[in-house]
Amino acid sequence: MRFSLLSLVRNAFSNHQNWGRQWRQPEPKKTYDAIIVGAGGHGLATAFYLASEHGLTNIAVIEKGWLGGGNTGRNTTIIRSNYLYDESAALYDHALKLWEGLSQALNYNVMYSARGVLMLAHNHHDVMSFKRHIYANRLNGVDNEWLSREQVKDFCPPLNISPDIRYPVVGGALQRRGGVARHDAVAWGYARAADALGVDIIQNCEVTGFKRDASGAIAGVETTRGPIATKKVGVVAAGHTSVVMARAGLRMPLESFPLQALVSEPVKPVFPCVVMSNTIHAYISQSDKGELVIGAGTDQYVSYSQQGGLHVTTHTLDAICELVPEFRRMRMLRNWGGIVDVTPDRSPILSKTPIAGLYVNCGWGTGGFKATPGSGHAFAHTIAHDTPHAVNAPFTLDRFRTGRLIDEAAAAAVAH
């Protein structure tokens, strides 16, 4: 059933008895044309675009837990595309353009809210780095502008721009098209739309191994619900990608870290945009429900535990209270962790692999949510054509061997 105000009203009269399932709960078939491992936002988007743009509808998304239950449902939902390098700017802006029409494309309100992402500069190095980004973005056709200290205050009045704080705000870089979206709705919207095109989403099914044919190419997967034959497998398993790929005998250049986030109790609108400060590690916006959504940094040590250290949280709230002293009396409602997979150059891998028929999409680190539509779109192209889309061609697995790195973290000193 198509979602609209009209259908909502019509169903209200029938006491909402007639809404259908948003996605089916199918049994796995014996064979699929392609299998996506991981039903997070990226995996579900991949399936949706495989079905909608490449005509592959006999496909399945296999998920160890429940769909959208990993980093898709745990992140702070920041969306922006003002990356430095041409390769990154192209990839993330490809995603941003898809965000702009995503609710309509999926017929599911993902609440993409372009309220602006403001990154704060606190020292000379920040200023230089931001200006480098701004100039590069503009020549790449990506919006990003420099704000003076006073303009920062005008754009986000709650911020403390006093020169007396330990690391005063000296200016900022603003991407007005940046913003936030409702993370769960992204997973659900893609799931519903993919399901409607015939994609099987199989939850509570873990991939335990890979089957190869005589040539070494992928022939299928072993799962906790039995073997499934397929010639194409796309692994999109975020923090557990290295675990899944190891089952195919591939060692990935990934490290996994716990990353934490938290929300406050809900309050009336008080914070108008997204603010990021990498120098003092503070990332904050306010959800439509009214909660302040705050991101922390990663723990220092690698781990598969979805629980980070308390000191990371306290440090983040130190910074929030410096930026907005009024928030000291706000209260934390909920704190949680996810596992992020990080590559040596902090850029993702969307790539073919040395195994024919096996594709991998991982390494998004702390910033994968914003790329969800673009990532799925490009990865679907890669799987369908066995050759990458122009926007993900540079993001190969091979680059760590050849040295053609795309080191955003080094260039920016800014978290994704």
Added chain:
Amino acid sequence: MTTAFRLPKGGRIDRTKPIVVRFNGREVPAFQGDTAASALLANGIHFVGRSFKYHRPRGIMSHGSEEPNALLDVDRGGNRREPNNRATVVEAFDGLALKSQNHWPSLTFDVGEINDRLGAIFVAGFYYKTFMWPPKFWTSVYEPIIRRAAGLGQAPTAPDPDRYAQRHAHAEVLVVGAGPAGIAAALVASEDPNKRVILCDEQAEPGGALLHDVTSEIDGVPTSAWVKAAIETLDARENVTILPRTTAFGYFNHNHVALAERITDHLRVPLTGLPRERLWQVRAGRVILATGAHERPLVFADNDRPGIMLAESLRCFVNRYAVLPGRQIVIATTGASAYRAAIDLKAAGASVTVVDLRLEGDCGTELVAAVHAGVEVLTNHTVIGSHGRQRVTGLIVAKLDGNGAVGAPRVLACDCAGMSGGWTPAVHLFSQSRGKLRFDSGLDAFVPGASVQAETSAGSCRGVYDLAATIADGAKAAGGSRAVAASPTYTSFQPARIMPAPPGQKPVKAFVDFQNDVTAKDIKLAVAEGFTSIEHVKRYTTTGMATDQGKTSNMNALGLLAGQLATEIPAVGTTTFRLPYTPVTFGTFAGPNRGDLFDPARVTPIHDWAVANGAKFEDVGLWKRAWYFPARDETMHQAVARETKAVRTSAGIFDASTLGKIEVTGADAAEFMNRIYTNAWTKLEVGRCRYGLMLKEDGYVFDDGVAARLSPTLFHVTTTTGGAPRVLAHMEDFLQTEWPDLKVFLTSITEQWAVIAVQGRRAREMIAPLIEDIALDDAAFPHMAVRTGHIAGVPCRLFRVSFTGELGFEINVPADYGQAVWEAVYESGRRFDVTPYGTEAMHVLRAEKGYIIVGQETDGTVTPDDLGLSGLVGKAKRDFVGKRSLVRPDVVATGRKQLVGLRTGDLSLILDEGAQIVADPNQTVPMKMIGHVTSSYMSANIGRSIALALVVDGRRRMNERLHVTTPNGFAQATVVEPVFLDPEGVRLHA
């Protein structure tokens, strides 16, 4: 002052201390010892707020931290205001100002109540299905309306006047919860005076549920006397710390438990010097969780009206606060415990009817006791609705027939109602400890399974409800035993997910999660739409995601979901419990880390001199560095021009103490240096220095600096200011994990040595009078040499090095002598008009010479060859960190960016650092960028602006004209060699 619903005697309130609190401006008389909730109820006020989505009138539902409804804005005066406080835990004091939330224009008349009428549309997830057209309207129209409607209270708008403290503590035993189980555990655990025991409890006084039990006895004494005696015993033990008003809210690995202690919120005038709250981080040998249980509401139509409360909460208000919540009370229940409330309310003078879903035969002695006490009891009855709007006026009940069919409804008039759907153990902290929960069908609840940390749950948080058993369980958890005789506790109940209602009942709102306005119908809808995982249901309906985190709603939601899926609760599972157990103030986490204490400011031994001499400072990492020394009203530009000229014409003095310094010692020190740096170190003679480049494994420049060999086994290494910690970590990483065979020790000596750079052609003459034991002439002490000796009588390591291109020395002296030696050198230089210069002049001077700064000319993607420094890469060396990466195909390919100089066409134009470079400014967007500006300054010595840049194939583009972005379009610049001054380096040898 009298209040209508205050009983003439009893309760734990202090009747000698009358107070007045304000609710929406109205005076509310109360007593010390009241909570905001009991104060309001004593005055007959139940209706205190509006719900989140439907703006329905809501009252006080509970008596503790699980309260979902009664969220108030609390103003303690002096900018001590914040929203969303649970009225049931706010301690009242004279002058406390309370306000209701989430309504406009007033509590009793709220426009938002329209949402309740439109409730048929505003079902779970409705916002995912609409507001999509036209696309631009989401951000501009729909979202702002939704945001304004959501959000409950108003955020604080003034800076917080309070301060917060933090404390770390170790204990052999941490007991969480000071109810009967916790007290028993603490008594046993603290018998050994060598065991440190911490007992914390969220309430203002220990006792837990015993604080409102006035009828039970333990070993023949009233429970209050038992608690008093036990606490006196614990108080007398020096090894015991009792922390009231302290919530254990987070349970981390290694028995690390976070507690939030609230110290001043209950005081009218906080004592000077006291922090408002304190964060305790306790590392405990053993944690005993005695966190109690929460009562479940019943799910029936309109179960949310003001005046409908949890049954045990009625009992608490009447016994603990001497407040009669109503005069005519109906209690709907599915279990025995509600009878305690009924009996106590009856004894306090209310007329009480119990409506019990159970058959008479399924009831125990509680039924007899209640009837004996004069309580009317209707067994085998369901409750199917309520009357009233801003206050309940009646419950609609019906008898069930033999087949469970609902009979004819009738209304039992009341001014207050109770409900009890059984008990849910508070397993939050156990779950946070990563312990797996186990469903106990006898208890109809999740209880702790096997512990994964040194933890034991005791008492009702693991389903042991009987008083005597609870005390025994607490003692056992602490490794002892304590058998007591206690009054029996009524505990059994018959689980009911939703109260039986007649078929075809009109669409109703039967609330599961009260705060988030989630109804039983929402859960049904979610299941119908395919949201079958409890995590999906939670997120789609938002049940359990409000500020109470589902303490009262989770089990009902799970039960309803299991019913919809025709399965059992264990098959549905449960959601993950997140910290914090109850909301915790941001300030408590931040503690004293504000303002100057946000991060430590590192200052050099010469800092005070710079302050006294008018320096402006810049932040470089944690350091405060002298940026420039303006004379009178000079601008930065003028000061830097003067400082840089002085260095080139006579002499300058610079505080380089922030440089990272590491001593590399040991038999294999030279071999270690050889492996860590790209260039060769084994043959470096004692007494000589060398500039070194350090790469990461990826082959990109990581750090640089000069290192000196002071003996065959001792190197004095310098790093960049910002790089010092990561370089030491990098070195240790390789030493400990890759080359454990090397006999090398690494010691950070950054803080041990002050460094005074004296630069300029007069440098030698300046320091000569202060030095007796080092020959300074060029032959005896050439460029890139190091000597140890004394300066101004102070031991020194004297380097002849230069980061300016001038004759220069860097004087290392023990930090405590730094300022004295600085002053002596400065005094000695006065005859040459020596000029102190700051980091900005330092940057300009080195850029004039084309010397790189790591982090400015490099960004983690730059190789030595990109910088024109391939000569520093030891070709003959067997290995060094990064060597293998330097031969990767894309690292040796053409088309890499290389360091060059830029001269702008306009001599006065200072390019932006970070500006991008293109070959053709007339191309269309996206443009092909070929490089960027890394450094850019006005050079007074050269008389024009200069810039360094990384440009694709830059060394092959000499004299090529390129185009650089500016805020106003492109500027022309010509590619030149990156050395603007004295390319032969003759000045070094002046």
